[in-house]
Structure formats: C-alpha cells, structure tokens
Amino acid sequence: MARPDDTIAHRGFTPPYILERLREHGSPRQRRFAEATLTHDRSFRAVRGPQPAPPLPEASAPGRPARYIYSAEHSETLPGRLVREEGQPGVDDPAADEAYRWLGATYRFFWEVFERHSIDAKGMPLIGTVHFGQDYDNAFWNGAQMVFGDGDGELFRRFTVAVDVVAHELAHGVTERESGLVYAGQSGALNESLSDVFGSLVKQHHLGQRAGQADWLIGAELLTEAVQGRALRSMAEPGSAFDDPVLGRDPQPAHMDRFVVTQADNGGVHINSGIPNRAFYLAAQALGGYAWEVAGRVWYATLRDSRLSPDIDFAGFAALSIDNADRRYGRQSREQQAIREAWQAVGVRA
Structure with missing residues (x-):
C-alpha cells in the first residue's frame, strides 16, 4: 500500500x-x-x-x-x-x-x-x-x-x-x-515516539534524573505563559499536555482503544505516538533507576535490530523489544516482564 x-x-x-x-x-x-x-x-x-x-x-x-x-x-x-x-x-x-x-x-x-x-x-x-x-x-x-x-x-x-x-x-x-522507519501510520508514530523517548532521556541524563524524578514532558520550556499547558506532549499522561482556547486540547491517546484513524499528519504520526510513549514511560517507572540504563538500552537495541522492518507496527515493535529484553536480561526476568506489562497496559498485544 x-x-x-x-x-x-x-x-x-x-x-x-x-x-x-x-x-x-x-x-x-x-x-x-x-x-x-x-x-x-x-x-x-x-x-x-x-x-x-x-x-x-x-x-x-x-x-x-x-x-x-x-x-x-x-x-x-x-x-x-x-x-x-x-x-x-x-x-x-x-x-x-x-x-x-x-x-x-x-x-x-x-x-x-x-x-x-x-x-x-x-x-x-x-x-x-x-x-x-x-x-x-x-x-x-x-x-x-x-x-x-x-x-x-x-x-x-x-x-x-x-x-x-x-x-x-x-x-x-x-x-x-x-531503520528508515516509514513516516506514516504506526511506523511513523514509532518514529516520532523514538525521538520523544531519546529526547526525554537526553534531558534526564543531562540533569542526572532518575525515572521517578523526571517530568516526562516534551517541550516543557517551549510554551510561553500565554498558553494554558505544560508542554506539547506528556509521555506519562498523553492527552494532558495542554488545553488552551487557541491551541485546543492535546489529542494524544494513551491506549489503543483510543487510537486515532486519520489521513492527516501522515496518518496521525504525532497523535498516536502517545501510545508507545506511555509504554516506555510505564516500563521505565516499573524498572526504576535511570531510565536509560535498562528501558533505554532495550529500545535502542530494538531500533538497531535487523528484524525491525521499515513499516513495522506497534505490535511488531513491542514483540522485538520484549525479545531484546529477553536476550539481554533473560526469559521471565524482571526487566522482560516490566516491558511486556508496559505494552499490555497500553493495549498493544505482542
């Protein structure tokens, strides 16, 4: 297609x-x-x-x-x-x-x-x-x-x-x-989500923050005081970043049951990225410590996985991330279970 x-x-x-x-x-x-x-x-x-x-x-x-x-x-x-x-x-x-x-x-x-x-x-x-x-x-x-x-x-x-x-x-x-992820549909939303994940991790790394200390907001410093909002996106609570008379309300879903089907924005790449964003946040929170040490490494390994196709969907990426956690930390490990449960919590079945 x-x-x-x-x-x-x-x-x-x-x-x-x-x-x-x-x-x-x-x-x-x-x-x-x-x-x-x-x-x-x-x-x-x-x-x-x-x-x-x-x-x-x-x-x-x-x-x-x-x-x-x-x-x-x-x-x-x-x-x-x-x-x-x-x-x-x-x-x-x-x-x-x-x-x-x-x-x-x-x-x-x-x-x-x-x-x-x-x-x-x-x-x-x-x-x-x-x-x-x-x-x-x-x-x-x-x-x-x-x-x-x-x-x-x-x-x-x-x-x-x-x-x-x-x-x-x-x-x-x-x-x-x-990976050359196709910038459309679910692969495009994953493309946007990966940039949000690494953007947040860079911020946390620079500030020396653990997962529980981070705000998990994307672009928090970008909006002026005239805007009724905290940022452009929230990885912790997609859909809650802003609610403003001019800019409207943050439309990001946090779960697959609210996945947005649209032709706009290349099939909703900036909207539906909220779902994998929250999955990463949940995994990082469950694992604790510095988010880049475990969840970040698994996401990076998944990005570099030769099995990751350019048009992969959420379920495919989730399955690969669970497998990469398995390879790095072991089957049924705490790390693998946390990542599996994070994807399940947002309605993505790997």
Missing part, C-alpha cells in the same frame, strides 16, 4: 494539528505566522530525500562531537552563515549557543550510554541552523541537519531553548540511519 511521504526527510517537531488550530483560532498575527510555518513545512516536504550539507572536515574522533552552528538570519536558506564551530567560545547569540550546548549534550548521551559516535555512528558532523524564517514555530531534521525557528514570541519561545527539542530532532537522524 502506498504511504504518504515515504522518502521525505523533513521531520518537524510541532504537530501540524496545533498549527492548523492556531491558523483557525488565533489572532490575526498568530494566524499569519501559523500559515507561514505550515507553508514552509509543506515546501520542505515537497523536497524528497536528504538535503545536501555544506562541505565539512572529515568525521571527528570517537568521543568528540563536531558541531557547526549556522544562522539563516531569518531567511529560508540553508545552512546559512557559520557563526560557531567546535571548540570556539560562545557568541552573542543565545539561540546559537543553546543549539551548540544541546547538540553537545545529545552527543554525550549517545556516546556515554550507547557508545554511538554521532548520528551515523561514524562521527558525522552535527549541523544546526538557527533563526530560520520569520516567526517560524517549528524545528526539523531534513536528512542532513537540524533547523530551528525562533518561535513567534507570543505562544512559542525559540526552539533551541529546550534540550529535548534539540535531541528529538537529532534522534530523527539516528532513526533514519538505523
């Missing part, structure tokens, strides 16, 4: 249903920047395959990132003007310094926890562009680099402010390199 956008590299952070709601219910200015963001996103989705990166040095040495931060200077030209590269001091630009810092935190997480050397595991330079477009309410991975808007300043802050947003986009690159 043909799937929309199978080969498109663009992976945006802000769900289109939020931008569409803003376009319909926002103030005249809010409607303008929502429409502008949607237009930009559609134009990038029309470009198929990874986008070319600027010429850069060879891969960095293992354990060392190679970060290159550019400024689009409010244009839509990528990558833009180079403003900071690896080893250079901070510049008089909070967005550039945040992108540099959080790309470093994400690299450290993947290296220290999984011994993964950058996006491609071979030292690929980490390229980030800030100040993309005018009032651009999104961030995205385009197959070659991460791109961050400044937000509109009324509802959304700049998209570099939150480490999990930056990590979310970098993780799309990891998923693309490892």
